[in-house]
Amino acid sequence: MGIAGRVVIVTGASSGIGEAVALRLAREGAAVVLGARRAERLDDLVARIAGEGGAVAARACDVTRRADLESLAALAIERFGRIDAIVNNAGVMPISRLDVFDVDGWDRTIDTNIKGVLYAIAAVLPQMKKQRGGHIISIASVAGHKVNGGSAVYAASKYAVRVISEALRQEVTADGIRVTVVSPGATESELFGKIHDPASQKRLEGASEIALPADSVARAILYAMNEPDAVDINEIVIRPQAQE
Numbered sequence: 001m002g003i004a005g006r007v008v009i010v011t012g013a014s015s016g017i018g019e020a021v022a023l024r025l026a027r028e029g030a031a032v033v034l035g036a037r038r039a040e041r042l043d044d045l046v047a048r049i050a051g052e053g054g055a056v057a058a059r060a061c062d063v064t065r066r067a068d069l070e071s072l073a074a075l076a077i078e079r080f081g082r083i084d085a086i087v088n089n090a091g092v093m094p095i096s097r098l099d100v101f102d103v104d105g106w107d108r109t110i111d112t113n114i115k116g117v118l119y120a121i122a123a124v125l126p127q128m129k130k131q132r133g134g135h136i137i138s139i140a141s142v143a144g145h146k147v148n149g150g151s152a153v154y155a156a157s158k159y160a161v162r163v164i165s166e167a168l169r170q171e172v173t174a175d176g177i178r179v180t181v182v183s184p185g186a187t188e189s190e191l192f193g194k195i196h197d198p199a200s201q202k203r204l205e206g207a208s209e210i211a212l213p214a215d216s217v218a219r220a221i222l223y224a225m226n227e228p229d230a231v232d233i234n235e236i237v238i239r240p241q242a243q244e
């Protein structure tokens with residue numbers, strides 16, 4: 001019980017929720033293995049966690065590349081000998097109405113938010129089955145519970161994360177593996193600043209004013225992880241009180 005000493009992979013750890021999760025879990029005594037594409041940002045985070053006495057390793061990882069996730073899983077085993085949990089956090093949100101035809105954005109969303117999660121599951125599941133235990137935590141969204149016009153592909157990707165996770169949960173109960181989906185509402189991060197479609201920027205105006213601190217999402221993850229292994233928290237929805 002508890003996460004001290006547990007080995008946890010976090011994807012998309014270079015900013016926002018992933019960075020907050022890495023810091024929070026490391027401060028609680030977990031060994032964290034961090035991946036993202038911006039290696040220099042990871043280097044800064046590694047220095048910060050190591051400076052606080054935490055156990056940490058990192059490797060550049062693009063979740064749209066299956067080999068990168070296999071390499072991140074291998075790093076966890078090389079450095080810490082096992083994989084107790086993964087937080088599938090890496091994600092993109094280039095939202096716009098379908099009639100804007102941002103086909104590149106659709107591809108990026110599907111490749112990162114859906115295929116990235118599948119590749120991560122493929123990278124860690126054999127090790128977790130061998131250990132006869134593990135915890136696969138994926139970040140969906142309130143957009144994975146209710147779709148709004150202008151968010152079709154992003155919402156579809158987050159519905160997919162929930163569907164994949166529920167099927168996975170049923171498939172791995174006998175292996176002692178837990179499966180959790182955390183669905184945040186508006187949260188402080190770099191995500192909103194990366195939206196380029198003017199109508200979507202306008203639609204989300206005000207969201208950052210009410211956004212949750214990223215550490216609130218990290219603490220929700222910590223709650224699920226800290227429960228005894230026989231307790232599987234499957235779904236957490238967390239949003240600002242002021243969000244509709």
Ligand code: NDP
Nearest residue numbers: 012014015016017037038062063090091141186187189190
């Ligand atoms: P950020 O943009 O701050 O963080 C996204 C992270 O994902 C970055 O670390 C980025 O790192 C990483 N990432 C993006 N693409 C890839 C890739 N191909 N390979 C590896 N890493 C990648 O936003 P958030 O912290 O908000 O996003 C984290 C998760 O939370 C996402 O899944 C998002 O959909 C979800 N979410 C966020 C909400 C919010 O309001 N902020 C609400 C609901 C869900 P790098 O660019 O260095 O690769």
